[in-house]
Amino acid sequence: MRIVILSGAGLSAESGLGTFRDVGGIWQKYDLEDVATPEGYARDPALVHQFYNARRANCLQASPNAAHHALADLQQSGLAEVTLVTQNIDDLLERAGARDVVHMHGELRRALCASCGHRWDAPDTMSPDTACPACGATRARPDIVWFGEIPYHMDRIAEALEGADLFVAIGTSGAVYPAAGFVQEARAQGVRTLELNLDPSETSALFDDTRLGPATEIVPAWVAELRRARA
Numbered sequence: 001m002r003i004v005i006l007s008g009a010g011l012s013a014e015s016g017l018g019t020f021r022d023v024g025g026i027w028q029k030y031d032l033e034d035v036a037t038p039e040g041y042a043r044d045p046a047l048v049h050q051f052y053n054a055r056r057a058n059c060l061q062a063s064p065n066a067a068h069h070a071l072a073d074l075q076q077s078g079l080a081e082v083t084l085v086t087q088n089i090d091d092l093l094e095r096a097g098a099r100d101v102v103h104m105h106g107e108l109r110r111a112l113c114a115s116c117g118h119r120w121d122a123p124d125t126m127s128p129d130t131a132c133p134a135c136g137a138t139r140a141r142p143d144i145v146w147f148g149e150i151p152y153h154m155d156r157i158a159e160a161l162e163g164a165d166l167f168v169a170i171g172t173s174g175a176v177y178p179a180a181g182f183v184q185e186a187r188a189q190g191v192r193t194l195e196l197n198l199d200p201s202e203t204s205a206l207f208d209d210t211r212l213g214p215a216t217e218i219v220p221a222w223v224a225e226l227r228r229a230r231a
């Protein structure tokens, strides 16, 4: 059985990392045009670094929760071939033991040179003075996909969806494309679809099945059910 799992900020919410669009979410505190667009970075790189430095610090303090562990355990169990695609830029799935996580929106722990395209492990704190180890330019940015940019690994994700038996979306509002469109891509190919989320999302109606509740409860419960069904 092949399963493609798409996760969003709701997966890491109970680890203490904020979501974007919930009440009190990140996009109520910051203007995304300022901190998550190439134009914002060109206007004020110091502000952009400050924003992602704070998120990197939060991430370093956070620990994977029961939902991250359940997904990593499912992947390791060999019960199914599991592709973990995430919109999250944290590394909590990896820290729970997951392998080969597809970070379609990039990663906080990586840096990208806006001048030569070189990528390297990000220091805990970045600034407009951070120099690229390859070309020396001081145009380092976090290796994050911003609005107006094309998400990473789209071919790999399309391929995984094509051969899947089940598509599961966890803790994502379905507000941001192309990830929000994966459920339709899956359906078009006859793949069964399941949503696990705290509240109904913008795309709930498109899923064959939706289960509501906190990720730390409903994700381990779903994984346990799958294990029983395949035992």
Ligand code: OAD
Pocket (backbone or CB within 6 Å): 007, 008, 009, 010, 011, 013, 014, 019, 020, 021, 022, 025, 036, 087, 088, 105, 145, 146, 147, 170, 171, 172, 173, 174, 175, 176, 196, 197, 198, 199, 200, 201, 213, 214, 215, 216
């Ligand atoms: P959102 O903040 O848009 O949505 C979070 C979803 O998680 C909502 O549907 C919540 O109901 C749900 N949720 C909250 N707490 C939860 C919990 N404890 N258990 C389960 N679900 C919970 O976050 P994303 O959908 O991930 O992109 O946002 C997608 C993209 O928009 C992000 O990757 C980011 C953002 O702008 C960029 O920065 C490029």
